[in-house]
Amino acid sequence: MSADNNLDLVIRHADVVTASDRFRCDIGVRGGKIVALGHGLASARQEVDASGLLALPGGVDGHCHLDQPMPDGLRMADDFFTGTRAAACGGTTTVIPFAAQEKGHSLKAAVADYHRRADGRAVIDYAFHLIVADPTPAVLHDELPALIRQGYSSFKVYMTYDDLKLSDRQMLEVLDVARQHGALVMVHAENADCISWLTDRLVGEGRIAPRFHGLARPAVVEREATHRAISFAELVDVPILIVHVSGKEAIEQIRWAQGRGLKILAETCPQYLYLTAEDMGLPGEDGSEGGYEGAKCVCSPPPRDPENQAAVWRALTNGVFSVFSSDHAPFRFDDPHGKKPGGKEQPFHHIPNGVPGIETRLPLLFDGVRRGLLSLHQFVELTSYRPARLYGLYPRKGTIAIGADADIVLWDPMRKVRIANGNLHHAVDYTPYEGMEVTGWPMTTFSRGEMIVRNGEYLEPSAGRGKFLEAGLPEL
Structure with missing residues (x-):
């Protein structure tokens, strides 16, 4: 694979799941957008191996x-x-x-x-x-x-x-x-x-x-x-x-x-x-x-x-x-x-x-x-694709496709987690789901191609990096 300085990020061996499709590929990102879906993409400034994980559109x-x-x-x-x-x-x-x-x-x-x-x-x-x-x-x-x-x-x-x-x-x-x-x-x-x-x-x-x-x-x-x-x-x-x-x-x-x-x-x-x-x-x-x-x-x-x-x-x-x-x-x-x-x-x-x-x-x-x-x-449809469409944010949000924002979450579908408020990141002093065990957990989160959570660890991205989105009309 030759280097491609035009790619900021490649997520390799991704098991991509959207509201309607499932396929394996590398995901190439440039300027916060998904610009390539394919096999053997050229190397990029940042590379992430998604083997064994699901690649889902960000919620x-x-x-x-x-x-x-x-x-x-x-x-x-x-x-x-x-x-x-x-x-x-x-x-x-x-x-x-x-x-x-x-x-x-x-x-x-x-x-x-x-x-x-x-x-x-x-x-x-x-x-x-x-x-x-x-x-x-x-x-x-x-x-x-x-x-x-x-x-x-x-x-x-x-x-x-x-x-x-x-x-x-x-x-x-x-x-x-x-x-x-x-x-x-x-x-x-x-x-x-x-x-x-x-x-x-x-x-x-x-x-x-x-x-x-x-x-x-x-x-x-x-x-x-x-x-x-x-x-x-x-x-x-x-x-x-x-x-x-x-x-x-x-x-x-x-x-x-x-x-x-x-x-x-x-x-x-x-x-x-x-x-x-x-x-x-x-x-x-x-x-x-x-x-x-x-x-x-x-x-x-x-x-x-x-x-x-x-x-x-x-x-x-x-x-x-x-x-x-x-x-x-x-x-x-x-x-x-x-x-x-x-x-x-x-x-x-x-x-x-x-x-x-x-x-x-x-x-x-x-x-x-x-x-x-x-x-x-x-x-994916209930948590990402349909809300993006209904609230005028699709196709920028809600899917993994060329031209969409690189909002991608790598999930471990087999990871067992017992929910505990002490491990959550909100400012509330309790969770009503304390002690419940679930299987499947988000491990790594990309927002417009920037990794902001890695292997469950919050990476302290800059406050204010989030952008306001002007919504289009609903797509029903």
Whole structure:
């Protein structure tokens, strides 16, 4: 082999897996892009032997929360540095967190603030979703269309949470803007009034431990809101994506809509495959039943039961779900700005919702490949290819192909790892998956051709090397 000074990197003997293909070759990289796929490529400045490993497209985490402004003195543990560091160590090379509008404030101002939070911090590439919490005429007619043109082509709306929820009329108005401009709306589907009524009853009865969070948000409130969101999408004639689907009742609504030819997409997350309602009722440090340790697993919708876990796995396999995201919401447990607001154990309805998972997302799903619950190609499709397409980043992201960014992860499919928070790279003081053993782990991560993780060791790349990505329109 002759030297080719034009190649910065060659990954040799790669067993490449994409959403549709599997082949062996050398991968040549120049200027951060994949420029050659072949055998016997000329030598390069850096050479890596991938023998015995899988070469997968870097993960695209299409739903995570980093340094998002929070109310009432709360604060997320991960900023753009610690969050993207953890993502890279977990095999993810692109993240899409949320620029969240506050009621009474400008959406454009929220985007500007989020850029300030990200600039100089991220170690991998990132795009932004928007959160539309106050769809005023100015937002609907001016700000939102302009932002879509500027590369913010997906936005999330909420049907619950007092500071975020939209009325049915507002939902329709936002969906209509998406239809006119080709954007994609993500929907958090839970019925706010049902949750409020159930919460008031539980609190009135003194049932306030973390485990009662699940009783305040039963499957029926997710099922009803999912059906309502689908009906709105049908009325407006626009695709939507239902996020963090927790179980069979919402899945049935989505499958029903898809069977009628409606463009209803869906996402699920690791917590609905590995956690159950019992995890919110973990014993306290004193051994008491239903102790505060369960706050670590409080998220919305809540984890349900093994039957619902099985339904989520089936829906991943049979195509109901388009994407698998972390919904990383990083609150420290023992923190007055986190799961113990004000430094005290709180009733369930005052516990910040969300669990960390940006680093463990891919290994947890990959273990399902090992157990025969989905194929390698489905793994790549759910975690990289489809989110890249849906959120306007393909073909730059989401595949291994000539012209794509050299975002490549070398996986050891046989490596057994027992998950321990002490070995993770986020800034959260726990993982809900502590002690779980998985088979398959990302060993080496390249972001635009730069090795930033080697054999599981984070290499301290420069904070701020990650680039902001202007998203194109969704490819459905």
